[in-house]
Amino acid sequence: xxxxxxxxxxxxxxxxxxxxxxxxxxxxxxxxxxxxxxxxxxxxxxxxxxxxxxxxxxxxxxxxxxxxxxxxxxxxxxxxxxxxxxxxxxxxxxxxxxxxxxxxxxxxxxxxxxxxxxxxxxxxxxxxxxxxxxxxxxxxxxxxxxxxxxxxxxxxxxxxxxxxxxxxxxxxxxxxxxxxxxxxxxxxxxxxxxxxxxxxxxxxxxxxxxxxxxxxxxxxxxxxxxxxxxxxxxxxxx
Amino acid sequence: xxxxxxxxxxxxxxxxxxxxxxxxxxxxxxxxxxxxxxxxxxxxxxxxxxxxxxxxxxxxxxxxxxxxxxxxxxxxxxxxxxxxxxxxxxxxxxxxxxxxxxxxxxxxxxxxxxxxxxxxxxxxxxxxxxxxxxxxxxxxxxxxxxxxxxxxxxxxxxxxxxxxxxxxxxxxxxxxxxxxxxx
Numbered sequence: 001x002x003x004x005x006x007x008x009x010x011x012x013x014x015x016x017x018x019x020x021x022x023x024x025x026x027x028x029x030x031x032x033x034x035x036x037x038x039x040x041x042x043x044x045x046x047x048x049x050x051x052x053x054x055x056x057x058x059x060x061x062x063x064x065x066x067x068x069x070x071x072x073x074x075x076x077x078x079x080x081x082x083x084x085x086x087x088x089x090x091x092x093x094x095x096x097x098x099x100x101x102x103x104x105x106x107x108x109x110x111x112x113x114x115x116x117x118x119x120x121x122x123x124x125x126x127x128x129x130x131x132x133x134x135x136x137x138x139x140x141x142x143x144x145x146x147x148x149x150x151x152x153x154x155x156x157x158x159x160x161x162x163x164x165x166x167x168x169x170x171x172x173x174x175x176x177x178x179x180x181x182x183x184x185x186x187x188x189x190x191x192x193x194x195x196x197x198x199x200x201x202x203x204x205x206x207x208x209x210x211x212x213x214x215x216x217x218x219x220x221x222x223x224x225x226x227x228x229x230x231x232x233x234x235x236x237x238x
Numbered sequence: 239x240x241x242x243x244x245x246x247x248x249x250x251x252x253x254x255x256x257x258x259x260x261x262x263x264x265x266x267x268x269x270x271x272x273x274x275x276x277x278x279x280x281x282x283x284x285x286x287x288x289x290x291x292x293x294x295x296x297x298x299x300x301x302x303x304x305x306x307x308x309x310x311x312x313x314x315x316x317x318x319x320x321x322x323x324x325x326x327x328x329x330x331x332x333x334x335x336x337x338x339x340x341x342x343x344x345x346x347x348x349x350x351x352x353x354x355x356x357x358x359x360x361x362x363x364x365x366x367x368x369x370x371x372x373x374x375x376x377x378x379x380x381x382x383x384x385x386x387x388x389x390x391x392x393x394x395x396x397x398x399x400x401x402x403x404x405x406x407x408x409x410x411x412x413x414x415x416x417x418x419x420x421x
Contacts, residue, residue, distance in 0.1 A: 056416045063415040072250055073334045084406045089417040160415040188414040192407070196334050198365040214414060216407065219369065235405040238338050 044181040051180045052213070056188050059159055064092035066158035066176075068169040069104035071097075077194060077238045078164050079111050093120045094156050098127045098145075098168050123152050128168045142171070149175040157185045164192040165204040173208055193217045195238050201226070242276040243269060244325040244348070248333045249314055252282045253355045254290040256331060259387060261294035263301050268388050270305035278321065279311035288313060322348060327394065329387070331355055332364045341375055341401040349398065350376040351390045374399040 067082055069075045097104040105122045112120050128145040145168060153175035161176050163169035176187040189212040193205045198219045201209065209215050209229050216232050217223050223233030245260050247253035257279060259265065281291040291311050302309055315321060322328055322339050325348045330336040332354045340350045354364040371378035377393055379386035412418035
């Protein structure tokens with residue numbers, strides 16, 4: 001014979017109340033937090049995945065652009081690409097460089113002076129990892145860099161981020177993805193692989209290839225190799 | 239008429255090997271045979287590179303005097319582009335900056351010999367030099383030896399190809415930023 005028990009919510013709460021053991025409360029709250037966390041994460045990921053299907057937002061009155069200057073050769077290449085833009089279309093321009101790389105900022109301001117009335121922000125963020133730093137300590141410096149990137153990107157809220165490596169720009173891109181997932185801003189990401197990459201992608205490129213909106217390479221061999229991933233090739237950009 | 243040769247080691251990594259390679263009897267004599275009268279050396283910003291350069295000049299004093307080549311060096315300069323443009327030949331490390339500066343110089347363009355840095359040899363740096371040699375834009379002394387440099391000297395009178403025209407990403411970026419109606 002079946003025994004059917006009907007429990008009202010009130011009764012269930014009473015039971016819980018009677019069982020209000022600290023350990024039980026702790027377990028319940030942990031489960032609740034975990035479920036909420038997974039839920040938020042799932043919502044963010046869904047929102048992010050969905051954002052790739054959306055066309056770029058229209059900004060007829062000009063867009064806010066963020067340019068991530070790597071260092072040395074990376075900076076040269078990116079400034080070369082930026083110099084071909086009509087700055088009238090980008091009233092807000094932010095140049096990001098990483099600590100210890102003042103030369104990039106200087107060169108960006110040089111380009112600005114040549115092209116327009118400087119009306120520009122430069123940001124210096126801490127480095128994720130300096131050359132020769134141990135991998136263990138780089139965990140912490142990357143964390144610091146990551147937080148700074150999130151704050152900087154959340155503050156600037158760029159419409160577009162253009163970058164070309166090296167490593168530290170990954171964190172800026174991830175911070176921009178957070179903006180997209182939360183729909184604070186549908187920031188578009190453009191990544192240009194360095195001309196130095198002829199036959200293989202850089203580590204940065206391999207990380208970013210599946211998350212950026214446009215991925216541009218400068219050699220036909222790479223374009224052929226990664227054509228399934230939507231890589232684009234126009235020729236040499238430098 | 240060949241006159242000035244620029245040797246550049248780049249700003250990022252020291253490349254004393256290139257300076258040592260140029261300051262050998264065979265290479266200096268070969269340069270003199272090409273009609274070179276001025277040799278400019280960009281040896282790098284570290285004090286050690288400076289010492290290496292000064293030692294090289296001292297050791298080769300007799301060859302330099304007998305060939306009559308005018309040698310002078312400097313650590314770094316802000317205006318590398320002018321240095322490059324005024325040269326007949328650039329012997330360079332495999333940095334993309336120098337390669338592009340040289341190949342994008344206005345005509346008459348300097349000839350370019352790229353010597354890879356042995357320390358960075360396993361890296362990707364030299365890929366671009368090899369690829370551009372295949373396009374006949376420059377000469378690539380792959381093994382970074384006296385022989386490879388001198389055999390590159392023998393090929394300097396060939397007709398080099400122009401680097402393909404620089405493409406613009408402006409349309410793509412404008413489209414993504416939403417400031418352009420259509421791509």
